[in-house]
Amino acid sequence: MKKKVCMTVVLTFGFLLSAFSQLQIKGKITNSNGEPIPAVNLILKTKDGLVLNFGSSSKIGLFNLTFPINTTDTIILTVTAVGLKNQRIILDKKNIKPNYDLVMIEEPFKIKTVDIISRPKITSNGDTLNYTTAHFTSSEDRTIADVIRKMPGIKIEDDGKIKYNGKAISNFYIDGDNMLNDRYNVGTKIPHGAVEKVQVIEKDQPIKLLRQNNMSDDVAINLVIKDEAKLDIIKEVCAGIGIPKKFEANFIAMSFGKKFKFINNATANNIGIDPRIEIQTHGNNKYANENNKPQELLSTGTGGSPPLPQSRYLFNTSALANLNNYYRINNDLTAKFNFSYLYQHETQQMDVSSHTYLSNGETFSYEETQLNKTNIQKIHSELDLTGNTDSYFFNNTLIASFDPKQVNSGIAINLKDADQILKQQTFDISNELNYIKKMKSSHTVNFHSYLNLTSQPESLSINPGLNDSLLNNGIPYASLIQQVETPTFFTNNYVTYGLRTGRFKQNYKVGVSTQDQQLISNLYREQYDESKQLINTMTNDIEWFKRKVYAEGSYEYTGNKIRASLIVPVGFNKISYLDLDKKLDTSLNRVFVDPSVKVDYRIGTENEIAVNYNFNNKLGGIEEVYKGIILKNYRSLYANDAPVSEQKSHHVNATFRFKQSLNMLFFNLSVSYDHTSFNTISSFRVDKNLQQKIILAMKNRNSVLSFNANGSKYLPPIQSTFNVSANYEIKRFTQLQNGLVENFNTSTVSYAAGIESKLTNFLSWSYLGNYSITNSIPGIDTQVKINPKQLTQRSGLTANYFKNLFITLSAEHRFTQQAGQPNLNFIFSDFSSRFVFVKIKTDLQVGLTNLTNIKKFGTIDFSPNAMKVSNYRLPGRQMMIKTTFNF
Structure with a gap:
């Protein structure tokens, strides 16, 4: 059976590779004197105008463009350069020459007056994409994170993790220096005016001596700092007070000199902002498989946090000092010191109703209140x-x-x-x-x-x-x-x-x-x-x-x-x-x-197919x-x-990454399959007051099949970035509860769509929606079918008046539907107004959060044969007045 599966995979991807075979057009560009001409622009299109490839001639006038063999027969090569007469060459793919030697003729030209409506731009240089910051900036933006969110192909998740074309970045550089390691969230707080461009570096290899025959598939982000921003220390102070009894204070100082860089900040608040996100780590523990240390073994209960932005539910008093200093001792030697201290006091109150449904008809319920x-x-x-x-x-x-x-x-x-x-x-x-x-x-x-x-x-x-x-x-x-x-x-x-x-x-x-x-x-x-x-x-x-x-x-x-x-x-x-x-x-x-x-x-x-397979053995821990x-x-x-647990895992993944940088279009499609066998199982025994877990020797297995698709496109005429995604996942696994062995099949499908748009010169709009459906199918019929449907929507509208006044209205909608339970439907809304005093580099902001004064939020959490209904206390309506100084 394994041989048949392997042969199927090989034949499938052999077909894909042959379907995407390439043809090549190469040659040399010279002037009438036979001298090579560098930096001549070449664009290869179909007769319908679809861009197949683009590039430019090298320092010695050479060019090389490839295109798929399965395109139309007629292809058009356009050759342009300033001060030279443009050429348009019609090619027949059935009769491609080994070389095309093109002679460009000088042509005087007169620059015409044009009206530039919009110039968002992405340029490509080898494995590096350059996003010009100014082309994606709106007047209401403050930090580089605000701008990156509008760049097609790049996504910043709620925890600050950055992904490019569906893949998490491995390094975050500031002017080529990795000063923050994998705790880079604070780096996205750099003012966007200090950043000339955002670079995406594919095949990132920071070790110089390994760059030859580079096999790295890592992706990195590099912020290119403007020269004028390197001359002084950037400083910002924010102070705010509000009701009921609210405060916020922030100070940040940063410098980006060639020899010495630092980002140092201190912050404190009690308005629900968790400063831990600034020191959030995004790296993978490469020794987790070998050094499998137990996580914290004790807890105060089974309650968690609601699926809301923390500012909506967190009762806190927090303070953070975060110091990041980078020294370039010489061209080859660097040192850095990162230090952070966090203090946080949290209060959380919740009511939880838990129900476990067994196939023999038994139901165990817990009614809990926790502070x-x-x-x-x-x-x-x-x-x-x-x-x-x-x-x-x-x-x-x-x-x-x-x-x-x-x-x-x-x-x-x-x-x-x-x-x-x-x-x-x-x-x-x-x-x-x-x-x-x-x-x-x-x-x-x-x-x-x-x-x-x-x-x-x-x-x-x-x-x-x-x-x-x-x-x-x-x-x-x-x-x-x-x-x-x-x-x-x-x-x-x-x-x-x-x-x-x-x-x-x-x-x-x-x-x-x-x-x-x-x-x-x-x-x-x-x-x-x-x-x-x-x-x-x-x-x-x-x-x-x-x-x-x-x-x-x-x-x-x-x-x-x-x-x-x-x-x-x-x-x-x-x-x-x-x-x-x-x-x-x-x-x-x-x-x-x-x-x-x-x-x-x-x-x-620009495009690629990646296929990988790995087999892994893993032993359990203490x-x-x-x-x-x-x-x-x-x-x-x-x-x-039970004895030490042993896992044997097979993983296979295929990913297709597509991009057209010139058209600002990005797309990725992936399919993966995981199959794991175990020699032990966790046996749960539930009664009306207690849950007991014991690990027993019993062979079992689980599998996960998933499909993921993500797309991102920037439309210059309407100055908008569109993002869409779709995900489908099927899980099969075994549970042992109260002596009953049950096999479960769980499927989840989710769709997401978002837009970041500048509707007019004074009006910006953002929207993000996510809809998911989960179905849990037990091997034996149970009393309750777990099949929740969930919808989450966020939207914001910002208006700019007199170039100094920004008014923002935002809303968040959450809806959950589960058979046998009342629907959960919540709508949160916020308002803020910010006035900028340009001459003194000061902002004055008034904000109202949770306008409808929602003080209780409910959720339904699901597992294949269990359901937990939780109700959380929320802070309610808040008002803040803040002022921000830049100096």
Whole structure:
């Protein structure tokens, strides 16, 4: 069966590649004296005017244009240059010559007076697209983020993550320097007037000595700073007060000199703005698969946050200091220091009604009320030193973070009241060293070392004690105290030798990784006479040791049209874990081969098809093998009765990326399939007061099939950017609840459409709508069909009067429909007015949020056989008066 599937994939994409075969037109352009002419513009079109390709002649007059073989027979080549007579050449694709030598004749010309209506422009230079900032800017825009949102092909998500043509960026540069790492949200707050252009860099490879035969498929954003903005420090101060008892204060200073760059800011507010978004990380943890540290094991409950912008629901008092400093010591050596400190106090109140429906007709329901008061602190620092030349690359990054957190929570579950106090203190320090040396033979040697030390002490106290029938022989008692600690040490070290021969590149890697971990947990009960006992059956003291010795061969080919890579890692894995009290002493050895293959085929100069496949083996972690019960929250008990979990995953993906930069049109289409098999399953046992989870040995599998399409187009005549997307996903998986094994099929289809438009010189409009339908089909009929329909819409209209006054009206609509439940329908509206005093560089703004004074918001959350209806308290209507100074 596997062979048939592989053969089908090969034949399918073989057909696609042949369908997109290319023809080539090349030649040389000279003047009447035989001298080559550079920078001559060439456009290749069909007779109907469809642009097939475009480009310009090189410094020595050469040009080379390709176009699909399946186009019309008649093709028109237009050749233009200032001061030269234009040429229009009609070609027959059946009789393409090997070379076209064109002679351009000088022609005096007179510049005619023209009226420029709109000049948004994108230019292309190799793998770099240049968006001119001024062409996408409206008068109401303040930051470069406001402008980027209007650029076709680029998307900024709600959490600040930037995507280009459907793909997340890997680096965010400011004038070519990566000063913010993957915490780049603050970089999008740069005033748009300081940015000359936004560059999208495809095949981004920041390491200079690896740029030859570059196989990178990363995408990066680079902000090109204007020369005048480099001469001084940009400073902005904002202060605001409002009702009821609201305040906001911000200060930001930034400088972008050649030797020294910085973006330093401080902010504080209690109007629902969460400053954590400024230090949000967007990178992927490349060691997550090997260093699978347990996430926080304890919590105060199952409630979450509503699907709203945080400013609509967050009761907060927050402060953040965020310092980012970048030093260029010389042309090849840089240093940077990033530091942030966050303090946040949050209050959240919610009512939750949870229902779980089993195939045997049973229904379990929980009625809960929760009031949480949370104090959060986050201290984060990074010190980075980088040397980057054509002969060597050196980087050392030291990162340390400390995140203390305390939650005081009052709960009522099925009319039983209790108070909780949760304390968590996570400390994490790591150092990563990477050194690459280029040899005289152009071969490379790479040494890499990564060290990480983590401490995660947690404690949860519940007063009075709950579930006395299970935890205290049916006798009421005063409190429960759960304590957990999971210290972890991890290191990964390897050496790589790289060879390059023409278009081929080979890398051979050997390395070793080690994880040394411990999980200590104790559950205490305290009686009303203040005596305190350890519940012996609910303790853990596990020592966990994992070692991996591995070797890897990677092979890459870079051609004019095709790039291909094959990676074959082989690893010997040894895991041993010990808990003497639980009579647990186990070890296992596994040898894994995890191959991956990728092929990119370029169609023309701008489009490509990418196909990749990988097979992956993954072993579970310490959180899946402890035997003693852990009280995760006031109604959840977790334990395990299974060996180390093993996952085997197949992933295949095909992506087609299409763009016409000249026409400002971007489109991508992808299909992916994932199939994973497991040797363990999470078994849930639900009753009227408690949910218990235990991991059991049982083979099962799941699969995910997804289709995604995204398009973006800028229309110059109406100065508008249109964005559309469609997604379809099918999931198949197994659940085990109350001893019943159930197979589920869940499908979700969603559509989204948006527009950023400048309707007139004084009126701008934005709209974003998203509609989704989910269907959950259990293997056995249940009482309730989970098939929600959800619609979300956001729109804003801004009017500009007298060039100084900006008035904005905005609205947000959310609608949810689920059979058997009342429809949820909410409309929020806001108003703001901003007046700009140009001479003194000052803004005065008055804003009203939540005009309709909505103080309660409801949501319905779904899983295949469960439903949770939540109601959240909202702040209600607010008014703010703010002034902003720029100096």
